[in-house]
Structure formats: structure tokens, C-alpha cells
Amino acid sequence: MRKRSGRPPRFAQVPNETVDDSWNLDLTSLGLLTVLLRHKDGWDITLADIGRQYGYGEDAMAAAMGLLQVARYVVKVRVMGAKNQWRTEMAVFAPPARDAEVEELLAVIRAEDAQARRVEVIPPTATAIKKAAARREKLVKKGAPRVRENPDSEPTWGNAASSQVGPDSGVSRVPENPRVSKKTVSKKTMGEDEDAGPDAVGQGAGGFARAGASNGAAGETGEDEGGSAASAKIAPAQSKASKRRGTTKTQPRKESPGFELVRSAIPAAVASPGTKLFPGLHRAINDLLDGNASAGIPRRTPEQVIARINRRWYGENAEDRAAADYRGCDRCTASGCTTPRRDLENPEGCDRIKNRNSWLAAAILAQDCPDPGCEDGQIIDGGRCRACEERHAERREAARAAAEAAARWKAHGEAHSAAQAALDAWKEAEAAEERRLRTTLARAGVWGVKLDHQVGQHMNGWRNRHPRPATQGNEREAVGA
Template sequence: MNHQFPIEGDELAVEDDWPAPHAQVPLWIVLSGISSRAVHQYAFLFAHTNPSRDGHRVAFPGQRAIAKALGMAVSKPERVKPYTDELVAIGALRVEEVTTRTGRAYRYILRYNPPPGWDRAINLPQWYDASPECRTRTPKTVATAPPTRTGGSPQIWGDGSPQKRGEGSPQIWGANYKNKNHNKEKDSGADAEGQSAGGFARAGAREGAAGGSGQAAGGSAASGKIPAPRKSPRPKTIKTSPRQLPAGYDLVRAAIPQEVARPGTQLAPMLQRAIADLLAGTPQARIPGRTPEQVIARINRRWYGQNGPERSAKGYVPTSDDEGAQPIRNRSSWLAAAILGQDCSDPACEDGQMINTGRTCPECKLQRDQAQAAARAAAEAAQRWEDEIADRETARDTSEAAQREHQQNATAEENRVRQHLSDAGVFGELLEYRVRQHMAAWRDQHPAPVRRNVPVAGAL
């Protein structure tokens, strides 16, 4: 049975706290091709924001909370990073590391609108235009007539048009309901015969076999013309032209490792966009473009320098819990995030060398000097620790040797005295008494060395 809307009483089934709390995920993120867990993470981060309070979409959840929300092990929160990298690669998220009183934390800045230059679908019409194979043909439905009152015209919202295939106007809520008041005025002009038949017959209409169903041979039983149902306008499809790839892209594409993409195939959109951003740069942010050679060298340093072939191989098992040892699940998204990552605060720095001048980056040089100084201080502290441990072990060995020597001398002296008294004919209790008396005097003259409780290495 087809329902006619609105159905009276529906509002009574709505809970007081409706609508339920929800998180908004822009459609351009859903249609971007990233993994479902990455979309899930965006929704979870968005639920932590409060735009009405600070005017920004900023979230501060911990990685353990994100891991639990994604259904992952809380004991290894670092495994959420691949999905964070996917959001960063498409420009939906920016991550900042901040220092707190208890250590380090991450600050997530969410983007709601597509980034400048976004060349992919932002709504369903664009997505279906780009994916014609996903279109489905909607089956046509045949409307069935609702129950009518005996002796009257059909029980239709707004107008008394019959429900017969091929005749009358269709049972559409939008068109009939809008003419409800107008049709009531028409009802007032019905003749006495029509009113006696059930109160719905129109003037000039003939009675039906059931006692007054007002169906004329040509269509509607109403004296007036039934307005045609209004059709909602189809949303205008906005067609965007494909993004123009910068010069040198083909050269970089040919140098992509085969583990990431086979030769001759098209790159994943996020990796393609990352390469284009590196080649073209961002003048608004004062990020200069790079040459194809510089981009290729950057890709090789990231992929091979961080053991990309081994970590992305099937059956790879991490040897530690370090982030740099975790397996690579999605090669394209990982490489896109890796080549866009910038350790230096200067956007013109290319791994320690300025792109424009070719000189050494002063910021990177300062960081290297500080790292070397910290390494030297750590090495000196480790050497002092080793020397102290060696001195403690030597002192412990000396103390133990002195204790052993004193015990050996005492045993030898006791044996000597015991033998001497036995030769003199002293036996039994008197022998033991004389031996104890002599050894007490001997220990007074030869005190035992003081035992030093020196801790061993690793017990400090």
C-alpha cells in the first residue's frame, strides 16, 4: 500500500532529543577515494570541534581515542597514522604537533570545503558523470488508488480526480495538497443530488454504479481543470575541466617506483596531486616550485630511505613498535604524505638545501648543530656512566678478594692451633675451648676488612 504524506500522527513517534548527535562529513571527502577508516576518522575528529565557540574546526583527541573509535588496538595508537596521512594528502586535514606539560600532543585542523584547485567531484551529479558505469535505471512504479468513500468521489488530497490508469491526474502530494483550499470552494457549489450521494459529487457529474463515484468518461469528475503536477527542477550539473598537470610531470611519473605504480598506469589521485603541488608550488604560501629532478630525488629519499619496498611487501612483520618500522598498507597514500611532509619550517627548503639559492638552509643547519651537540653530550654522559660502573665493579671485586683472603687466613690459623694442641695431648671440650679462645685473640689482632655494598652495573 502506497502511503500518502504527511501521515497524521507521525510527529508523536519522534523522540524529544531528536535529531541525534551527528558529525558532518563533506561529500567531496566521501567521494575522494580514500579508505573508509579515513572517512571514519574525519567524522570522529569533526565531532570534537566546536565552530560556534572558537570559529574554527580544531580538535585535540588523543591517538588512543582515535584508534578505539576506528576499531583498532588501543595499545598501538600509532597505527592510525596511515589514515591520518590520507586525510592530509587530500587537503582535508592539517596536523600540528604541540608541546604540553605532560609531553607531546597533536592538534588537528579540519577543512570543510575542498582545497583550492580541487578537480574531483564535489557532489553526486559530478560523481555519476565521471562514473557512468555506476548509474542504475530506476524502475517505474504504478500508483494504486487509495480506498474511496461509498457513494462519493475518490478520497484524494485536495482534488476529486479519479485514480484510474490512463485517466485523471496522478496522486501527487505536491500538486493536489496545494489546491486543497481552492477545491473546497469548488465543493460548495455541488448540487443537492451530489451532496445526498455522499457529499463529494460535483455539479453536472453523473452517479456511478456504486452510488456516486464521480468518474466522467474523459478523466476528472471536477468541473474545473486539474492543474498539472509540478516537477522539481533537476539540479544543475557543474562540469569542471581536468586539472592541468604542470611541466615535468611525465618525467616524474616515469621515475615512480614500480612497487607504487606499474609503468604506463595512471597514478592514484592523491599521489598525482602531491606531485603536481611539488612541481607547481604555492605562490600564496611562498612555496616555490621544484624541478622534476628535485621531486624525483625527494621521492627516492622518502621511499628507499624509509625502507618502502620492505615495509610494503606482503608478509612483512615489523621488528619494533617504532613508527618507521610499521608496515605500509597503501603505497600511494603513504608516498603522497611522505613527499609532502616538511621537517623544516622554511617551505623553500629541500632536505637541507634552499631551492632558490642552492645554499644550505640556516634552519636545518641550526637543527643539525643542536642535534650534534645533544649527541656529543649524550655520548659523554654514557662514557662517564661506563667509567663509574667500571670503578664500582673494581671496588666490589677488591672487597670480595680481601674478604676471601681473610677467611682463608683464619681457617689456616685455626687448623694450625688445633693440630698443635692435639699434639700436646689436649682433646674434647678442653680442645674446643682452647681453639675458640685463641681464634678470638687472633681476630682481634687481624680484623676482617669492611664489606662495601657496591651495586653492580644495571642495578643503579
């Protein structure tokens, strides 16, 4: 995956507006965005390498990238170029990209690659959208402050249905030119004799405090309003907290109607009959059975979910790929594999399955077709999926073109080999004839310039009687490239 800048570089630091965007970014995703902004265009990006450098695993890097993509700090674009070869480019924006900027990015890619047949934005995965929504719900429950909406912001992938709430750092983009930043002035001007107001957590701008702490010195010294520290009530001594961790009571996982029927169809290699499912796989099945509007997953019947599981598990040869003796790349060993997994962004990666449960959970939620109601070529409500038919037609055409090109290369190679063999034979005959003539003339006492002259005259006549075989032309012209 190759990186390109979403805008011409304006600064080396991350904008304050982005640093303050705790509504869309956590610390891991903010750090990853900083790394992406730090590198120049053309840098080959591998999340596994970044994670290895900073001590994070693949799951943490994938989750951070998901948040960036949902908030449109990162826009991934899939391009079908010459010979129907796909490549992925990634544009980095800070602040997040607007719709107009995404359209401009696609237009620039089309202009740069005249052979590009398709240029399309890769939307964030349903898992990334779901995690972003869950994180926002968690922030709301914890009472995290939500500052006023930035008037220049636009809905992101995760909250397109509602207004986006983001921080206001005092920097916004000029509507006429989104590549230029300008300073904005607060509507309320603070007077010289006014105290600084409390910040987001109830503390003055001069420092930090834990959430829920009272504002002002009175809360810190225990003074009542109008009293003093000496007249304050002394709080009773608190018992020492136990070092033993408290027991957390959890509710049993919900089982949707038809869950048991689907559970009985789970391959034994993933989960033995009668055992509890991996939580991620449990949630994935519930999402398919109940539907998940926020993640764009329509409701399916138990029979459709079972058919989907069978197509993924058996159709993609998961049983063999999960075996300990399977080798999906040169770095695979019996204990595991450190090569990045194979996917659309990394077609050369390893296809070995390291965790059956997590792989199946991701596989049954994966949607290759842009239509969420498509069930591997068949619309849930009935009828064939036109998008899949068009994509299959393109793939068949690409396969046919590749087969024709391979046949032309093979025919050209055979013709070239035959022509080369004829030329080699002709050269051997030419050399043998010249050796024979020189030996004969030398025995007759012909030497020096006279010998060379007579040999040259004879060989010219020999070449006229035995023309040099024709050779193949340029290989690119021969195959019609």
C-alpha cells in the same frame, strides 16, 4: 601521546556550539572529539585503539583527527624534555581554542616541566588542511547553509586568510575569561503570535526534511496559492527508475608541466613504467609541480621533485621496508602488520611500509622543517635553511651529549665491576681465614665462647692488615646525572 584538557572540565556533554559546527566537523570527527572529551587527563591516546573499539580503520581516524586539528578542537604540542627526549601532548578544546589559550597552554607546559628545552605546537599536516578545504567546497556546492559568523571565533589553520564562518548555538565565551560560558540573547525577539521561522533546510523547527523541499503544508499537499487539493494539477505518472547504476563520466587527471619527467623517475617497485599512478601519488606530484597555496606547498621544478623522491625512497630504505619478508616489529607477518606506523608521535611503532604508493605520496609531501620553502636543508630560491641548521646543531649536540653519557656509563660500569671483583675476592679470603683459624683452634681443644673470642681477636687484626676494598659510590653521582 598523552591527553590533557585544554580547559578545566565544565560539563560532561559536548557543547551545542560544537555539535552544530558542521562547517568544521563531520560525524566521524565529532564522534572522535566526544571520545577525547570523555576521558580524563593523563589518558594515553592511540587512534588505532579507538578505531578498533568503534570499528574504524587507521585512515578514517587520521582524517577525523586532521579535521579536529585544523579547526583547533585539538592542539598538539611537541616537548623536548630532559636528555633531549621528545614527547607529544594533546590538548582538547570545545569550542575551538583561541590564540591566547594556545599561548597559555604552552606557558602551563613550560611551568610544569622545568627541564623542557623546547615547547612548540605541531601544525596540522598539509593533507589535513587540504581535506578540510575540500570538504568546505563540497558543502558550498551542495548548498549547505552558512550561518552568521560567531563574533568570538578566530581563524583556524584551514581558513586563516578569510573570515571563519561557524554556527551560532547561543553560547559564547566571555572575552575577559574564556573558561566561562554565558548565554547570549538573539537580536530579534519572536512575538507570541509569530510562527516559528524555517530552519536551515527550509523546514519549521518542529522537524527535518530533505534539502530543497518546499516549506509549509501547501507544498506537501500540492495546493496552489488560493486553491485546494481538489483543484491542484495532477502530475503525470513517473517512469520507474532503473536499478542499474548510471555511468559517471570523469575528466582525465591533470598532468602538470614536467609531470612525465617526474613519472619516469618513479621507482619501478612503486609503479611499473607505462602504468597509471595511484591517484594520491598523482595529486602529490601535481601539488609539488604547481604549488598549493592553501596547503602551504610552494612550486618546485621537476628536477627538485625527482631529487625529493629519490631522497625519500632510497634515503629512508623504503625498498627493503616494503618487502614481504621485512619485519619492522614483533607483530609483523608475511600477510601484513597491525601495529601503528612509526612517526614523530609514535617513535616505537612499526616502520614497515604496507602500501608503497600511499607511503611515497605522504613522504614527498612531508615537511620536517617549518619553512615550506625548505628542500631538505636548502631553500628553493637559494641559500641554506637556518632553521634546519639550528635543528641539526641541536641534534648533533644531543648526540654528543648522549655519546658522552654512554662513555661515562661504560667507564663507571667497568670500574664498578673491578671494584666488585676485588670486594668478592676479599670476602672469600676473609671467610677462608676464619675457617682455617676455627679448624686449628678446634683441633687444639678450644670450644664455645673462648673459641669465638679468639677468632674475633684474630680476625680484627687480619682486617687491619688487609683493609676492605673501597666500593663505587652512587651511580647517579658517578655519571654526573
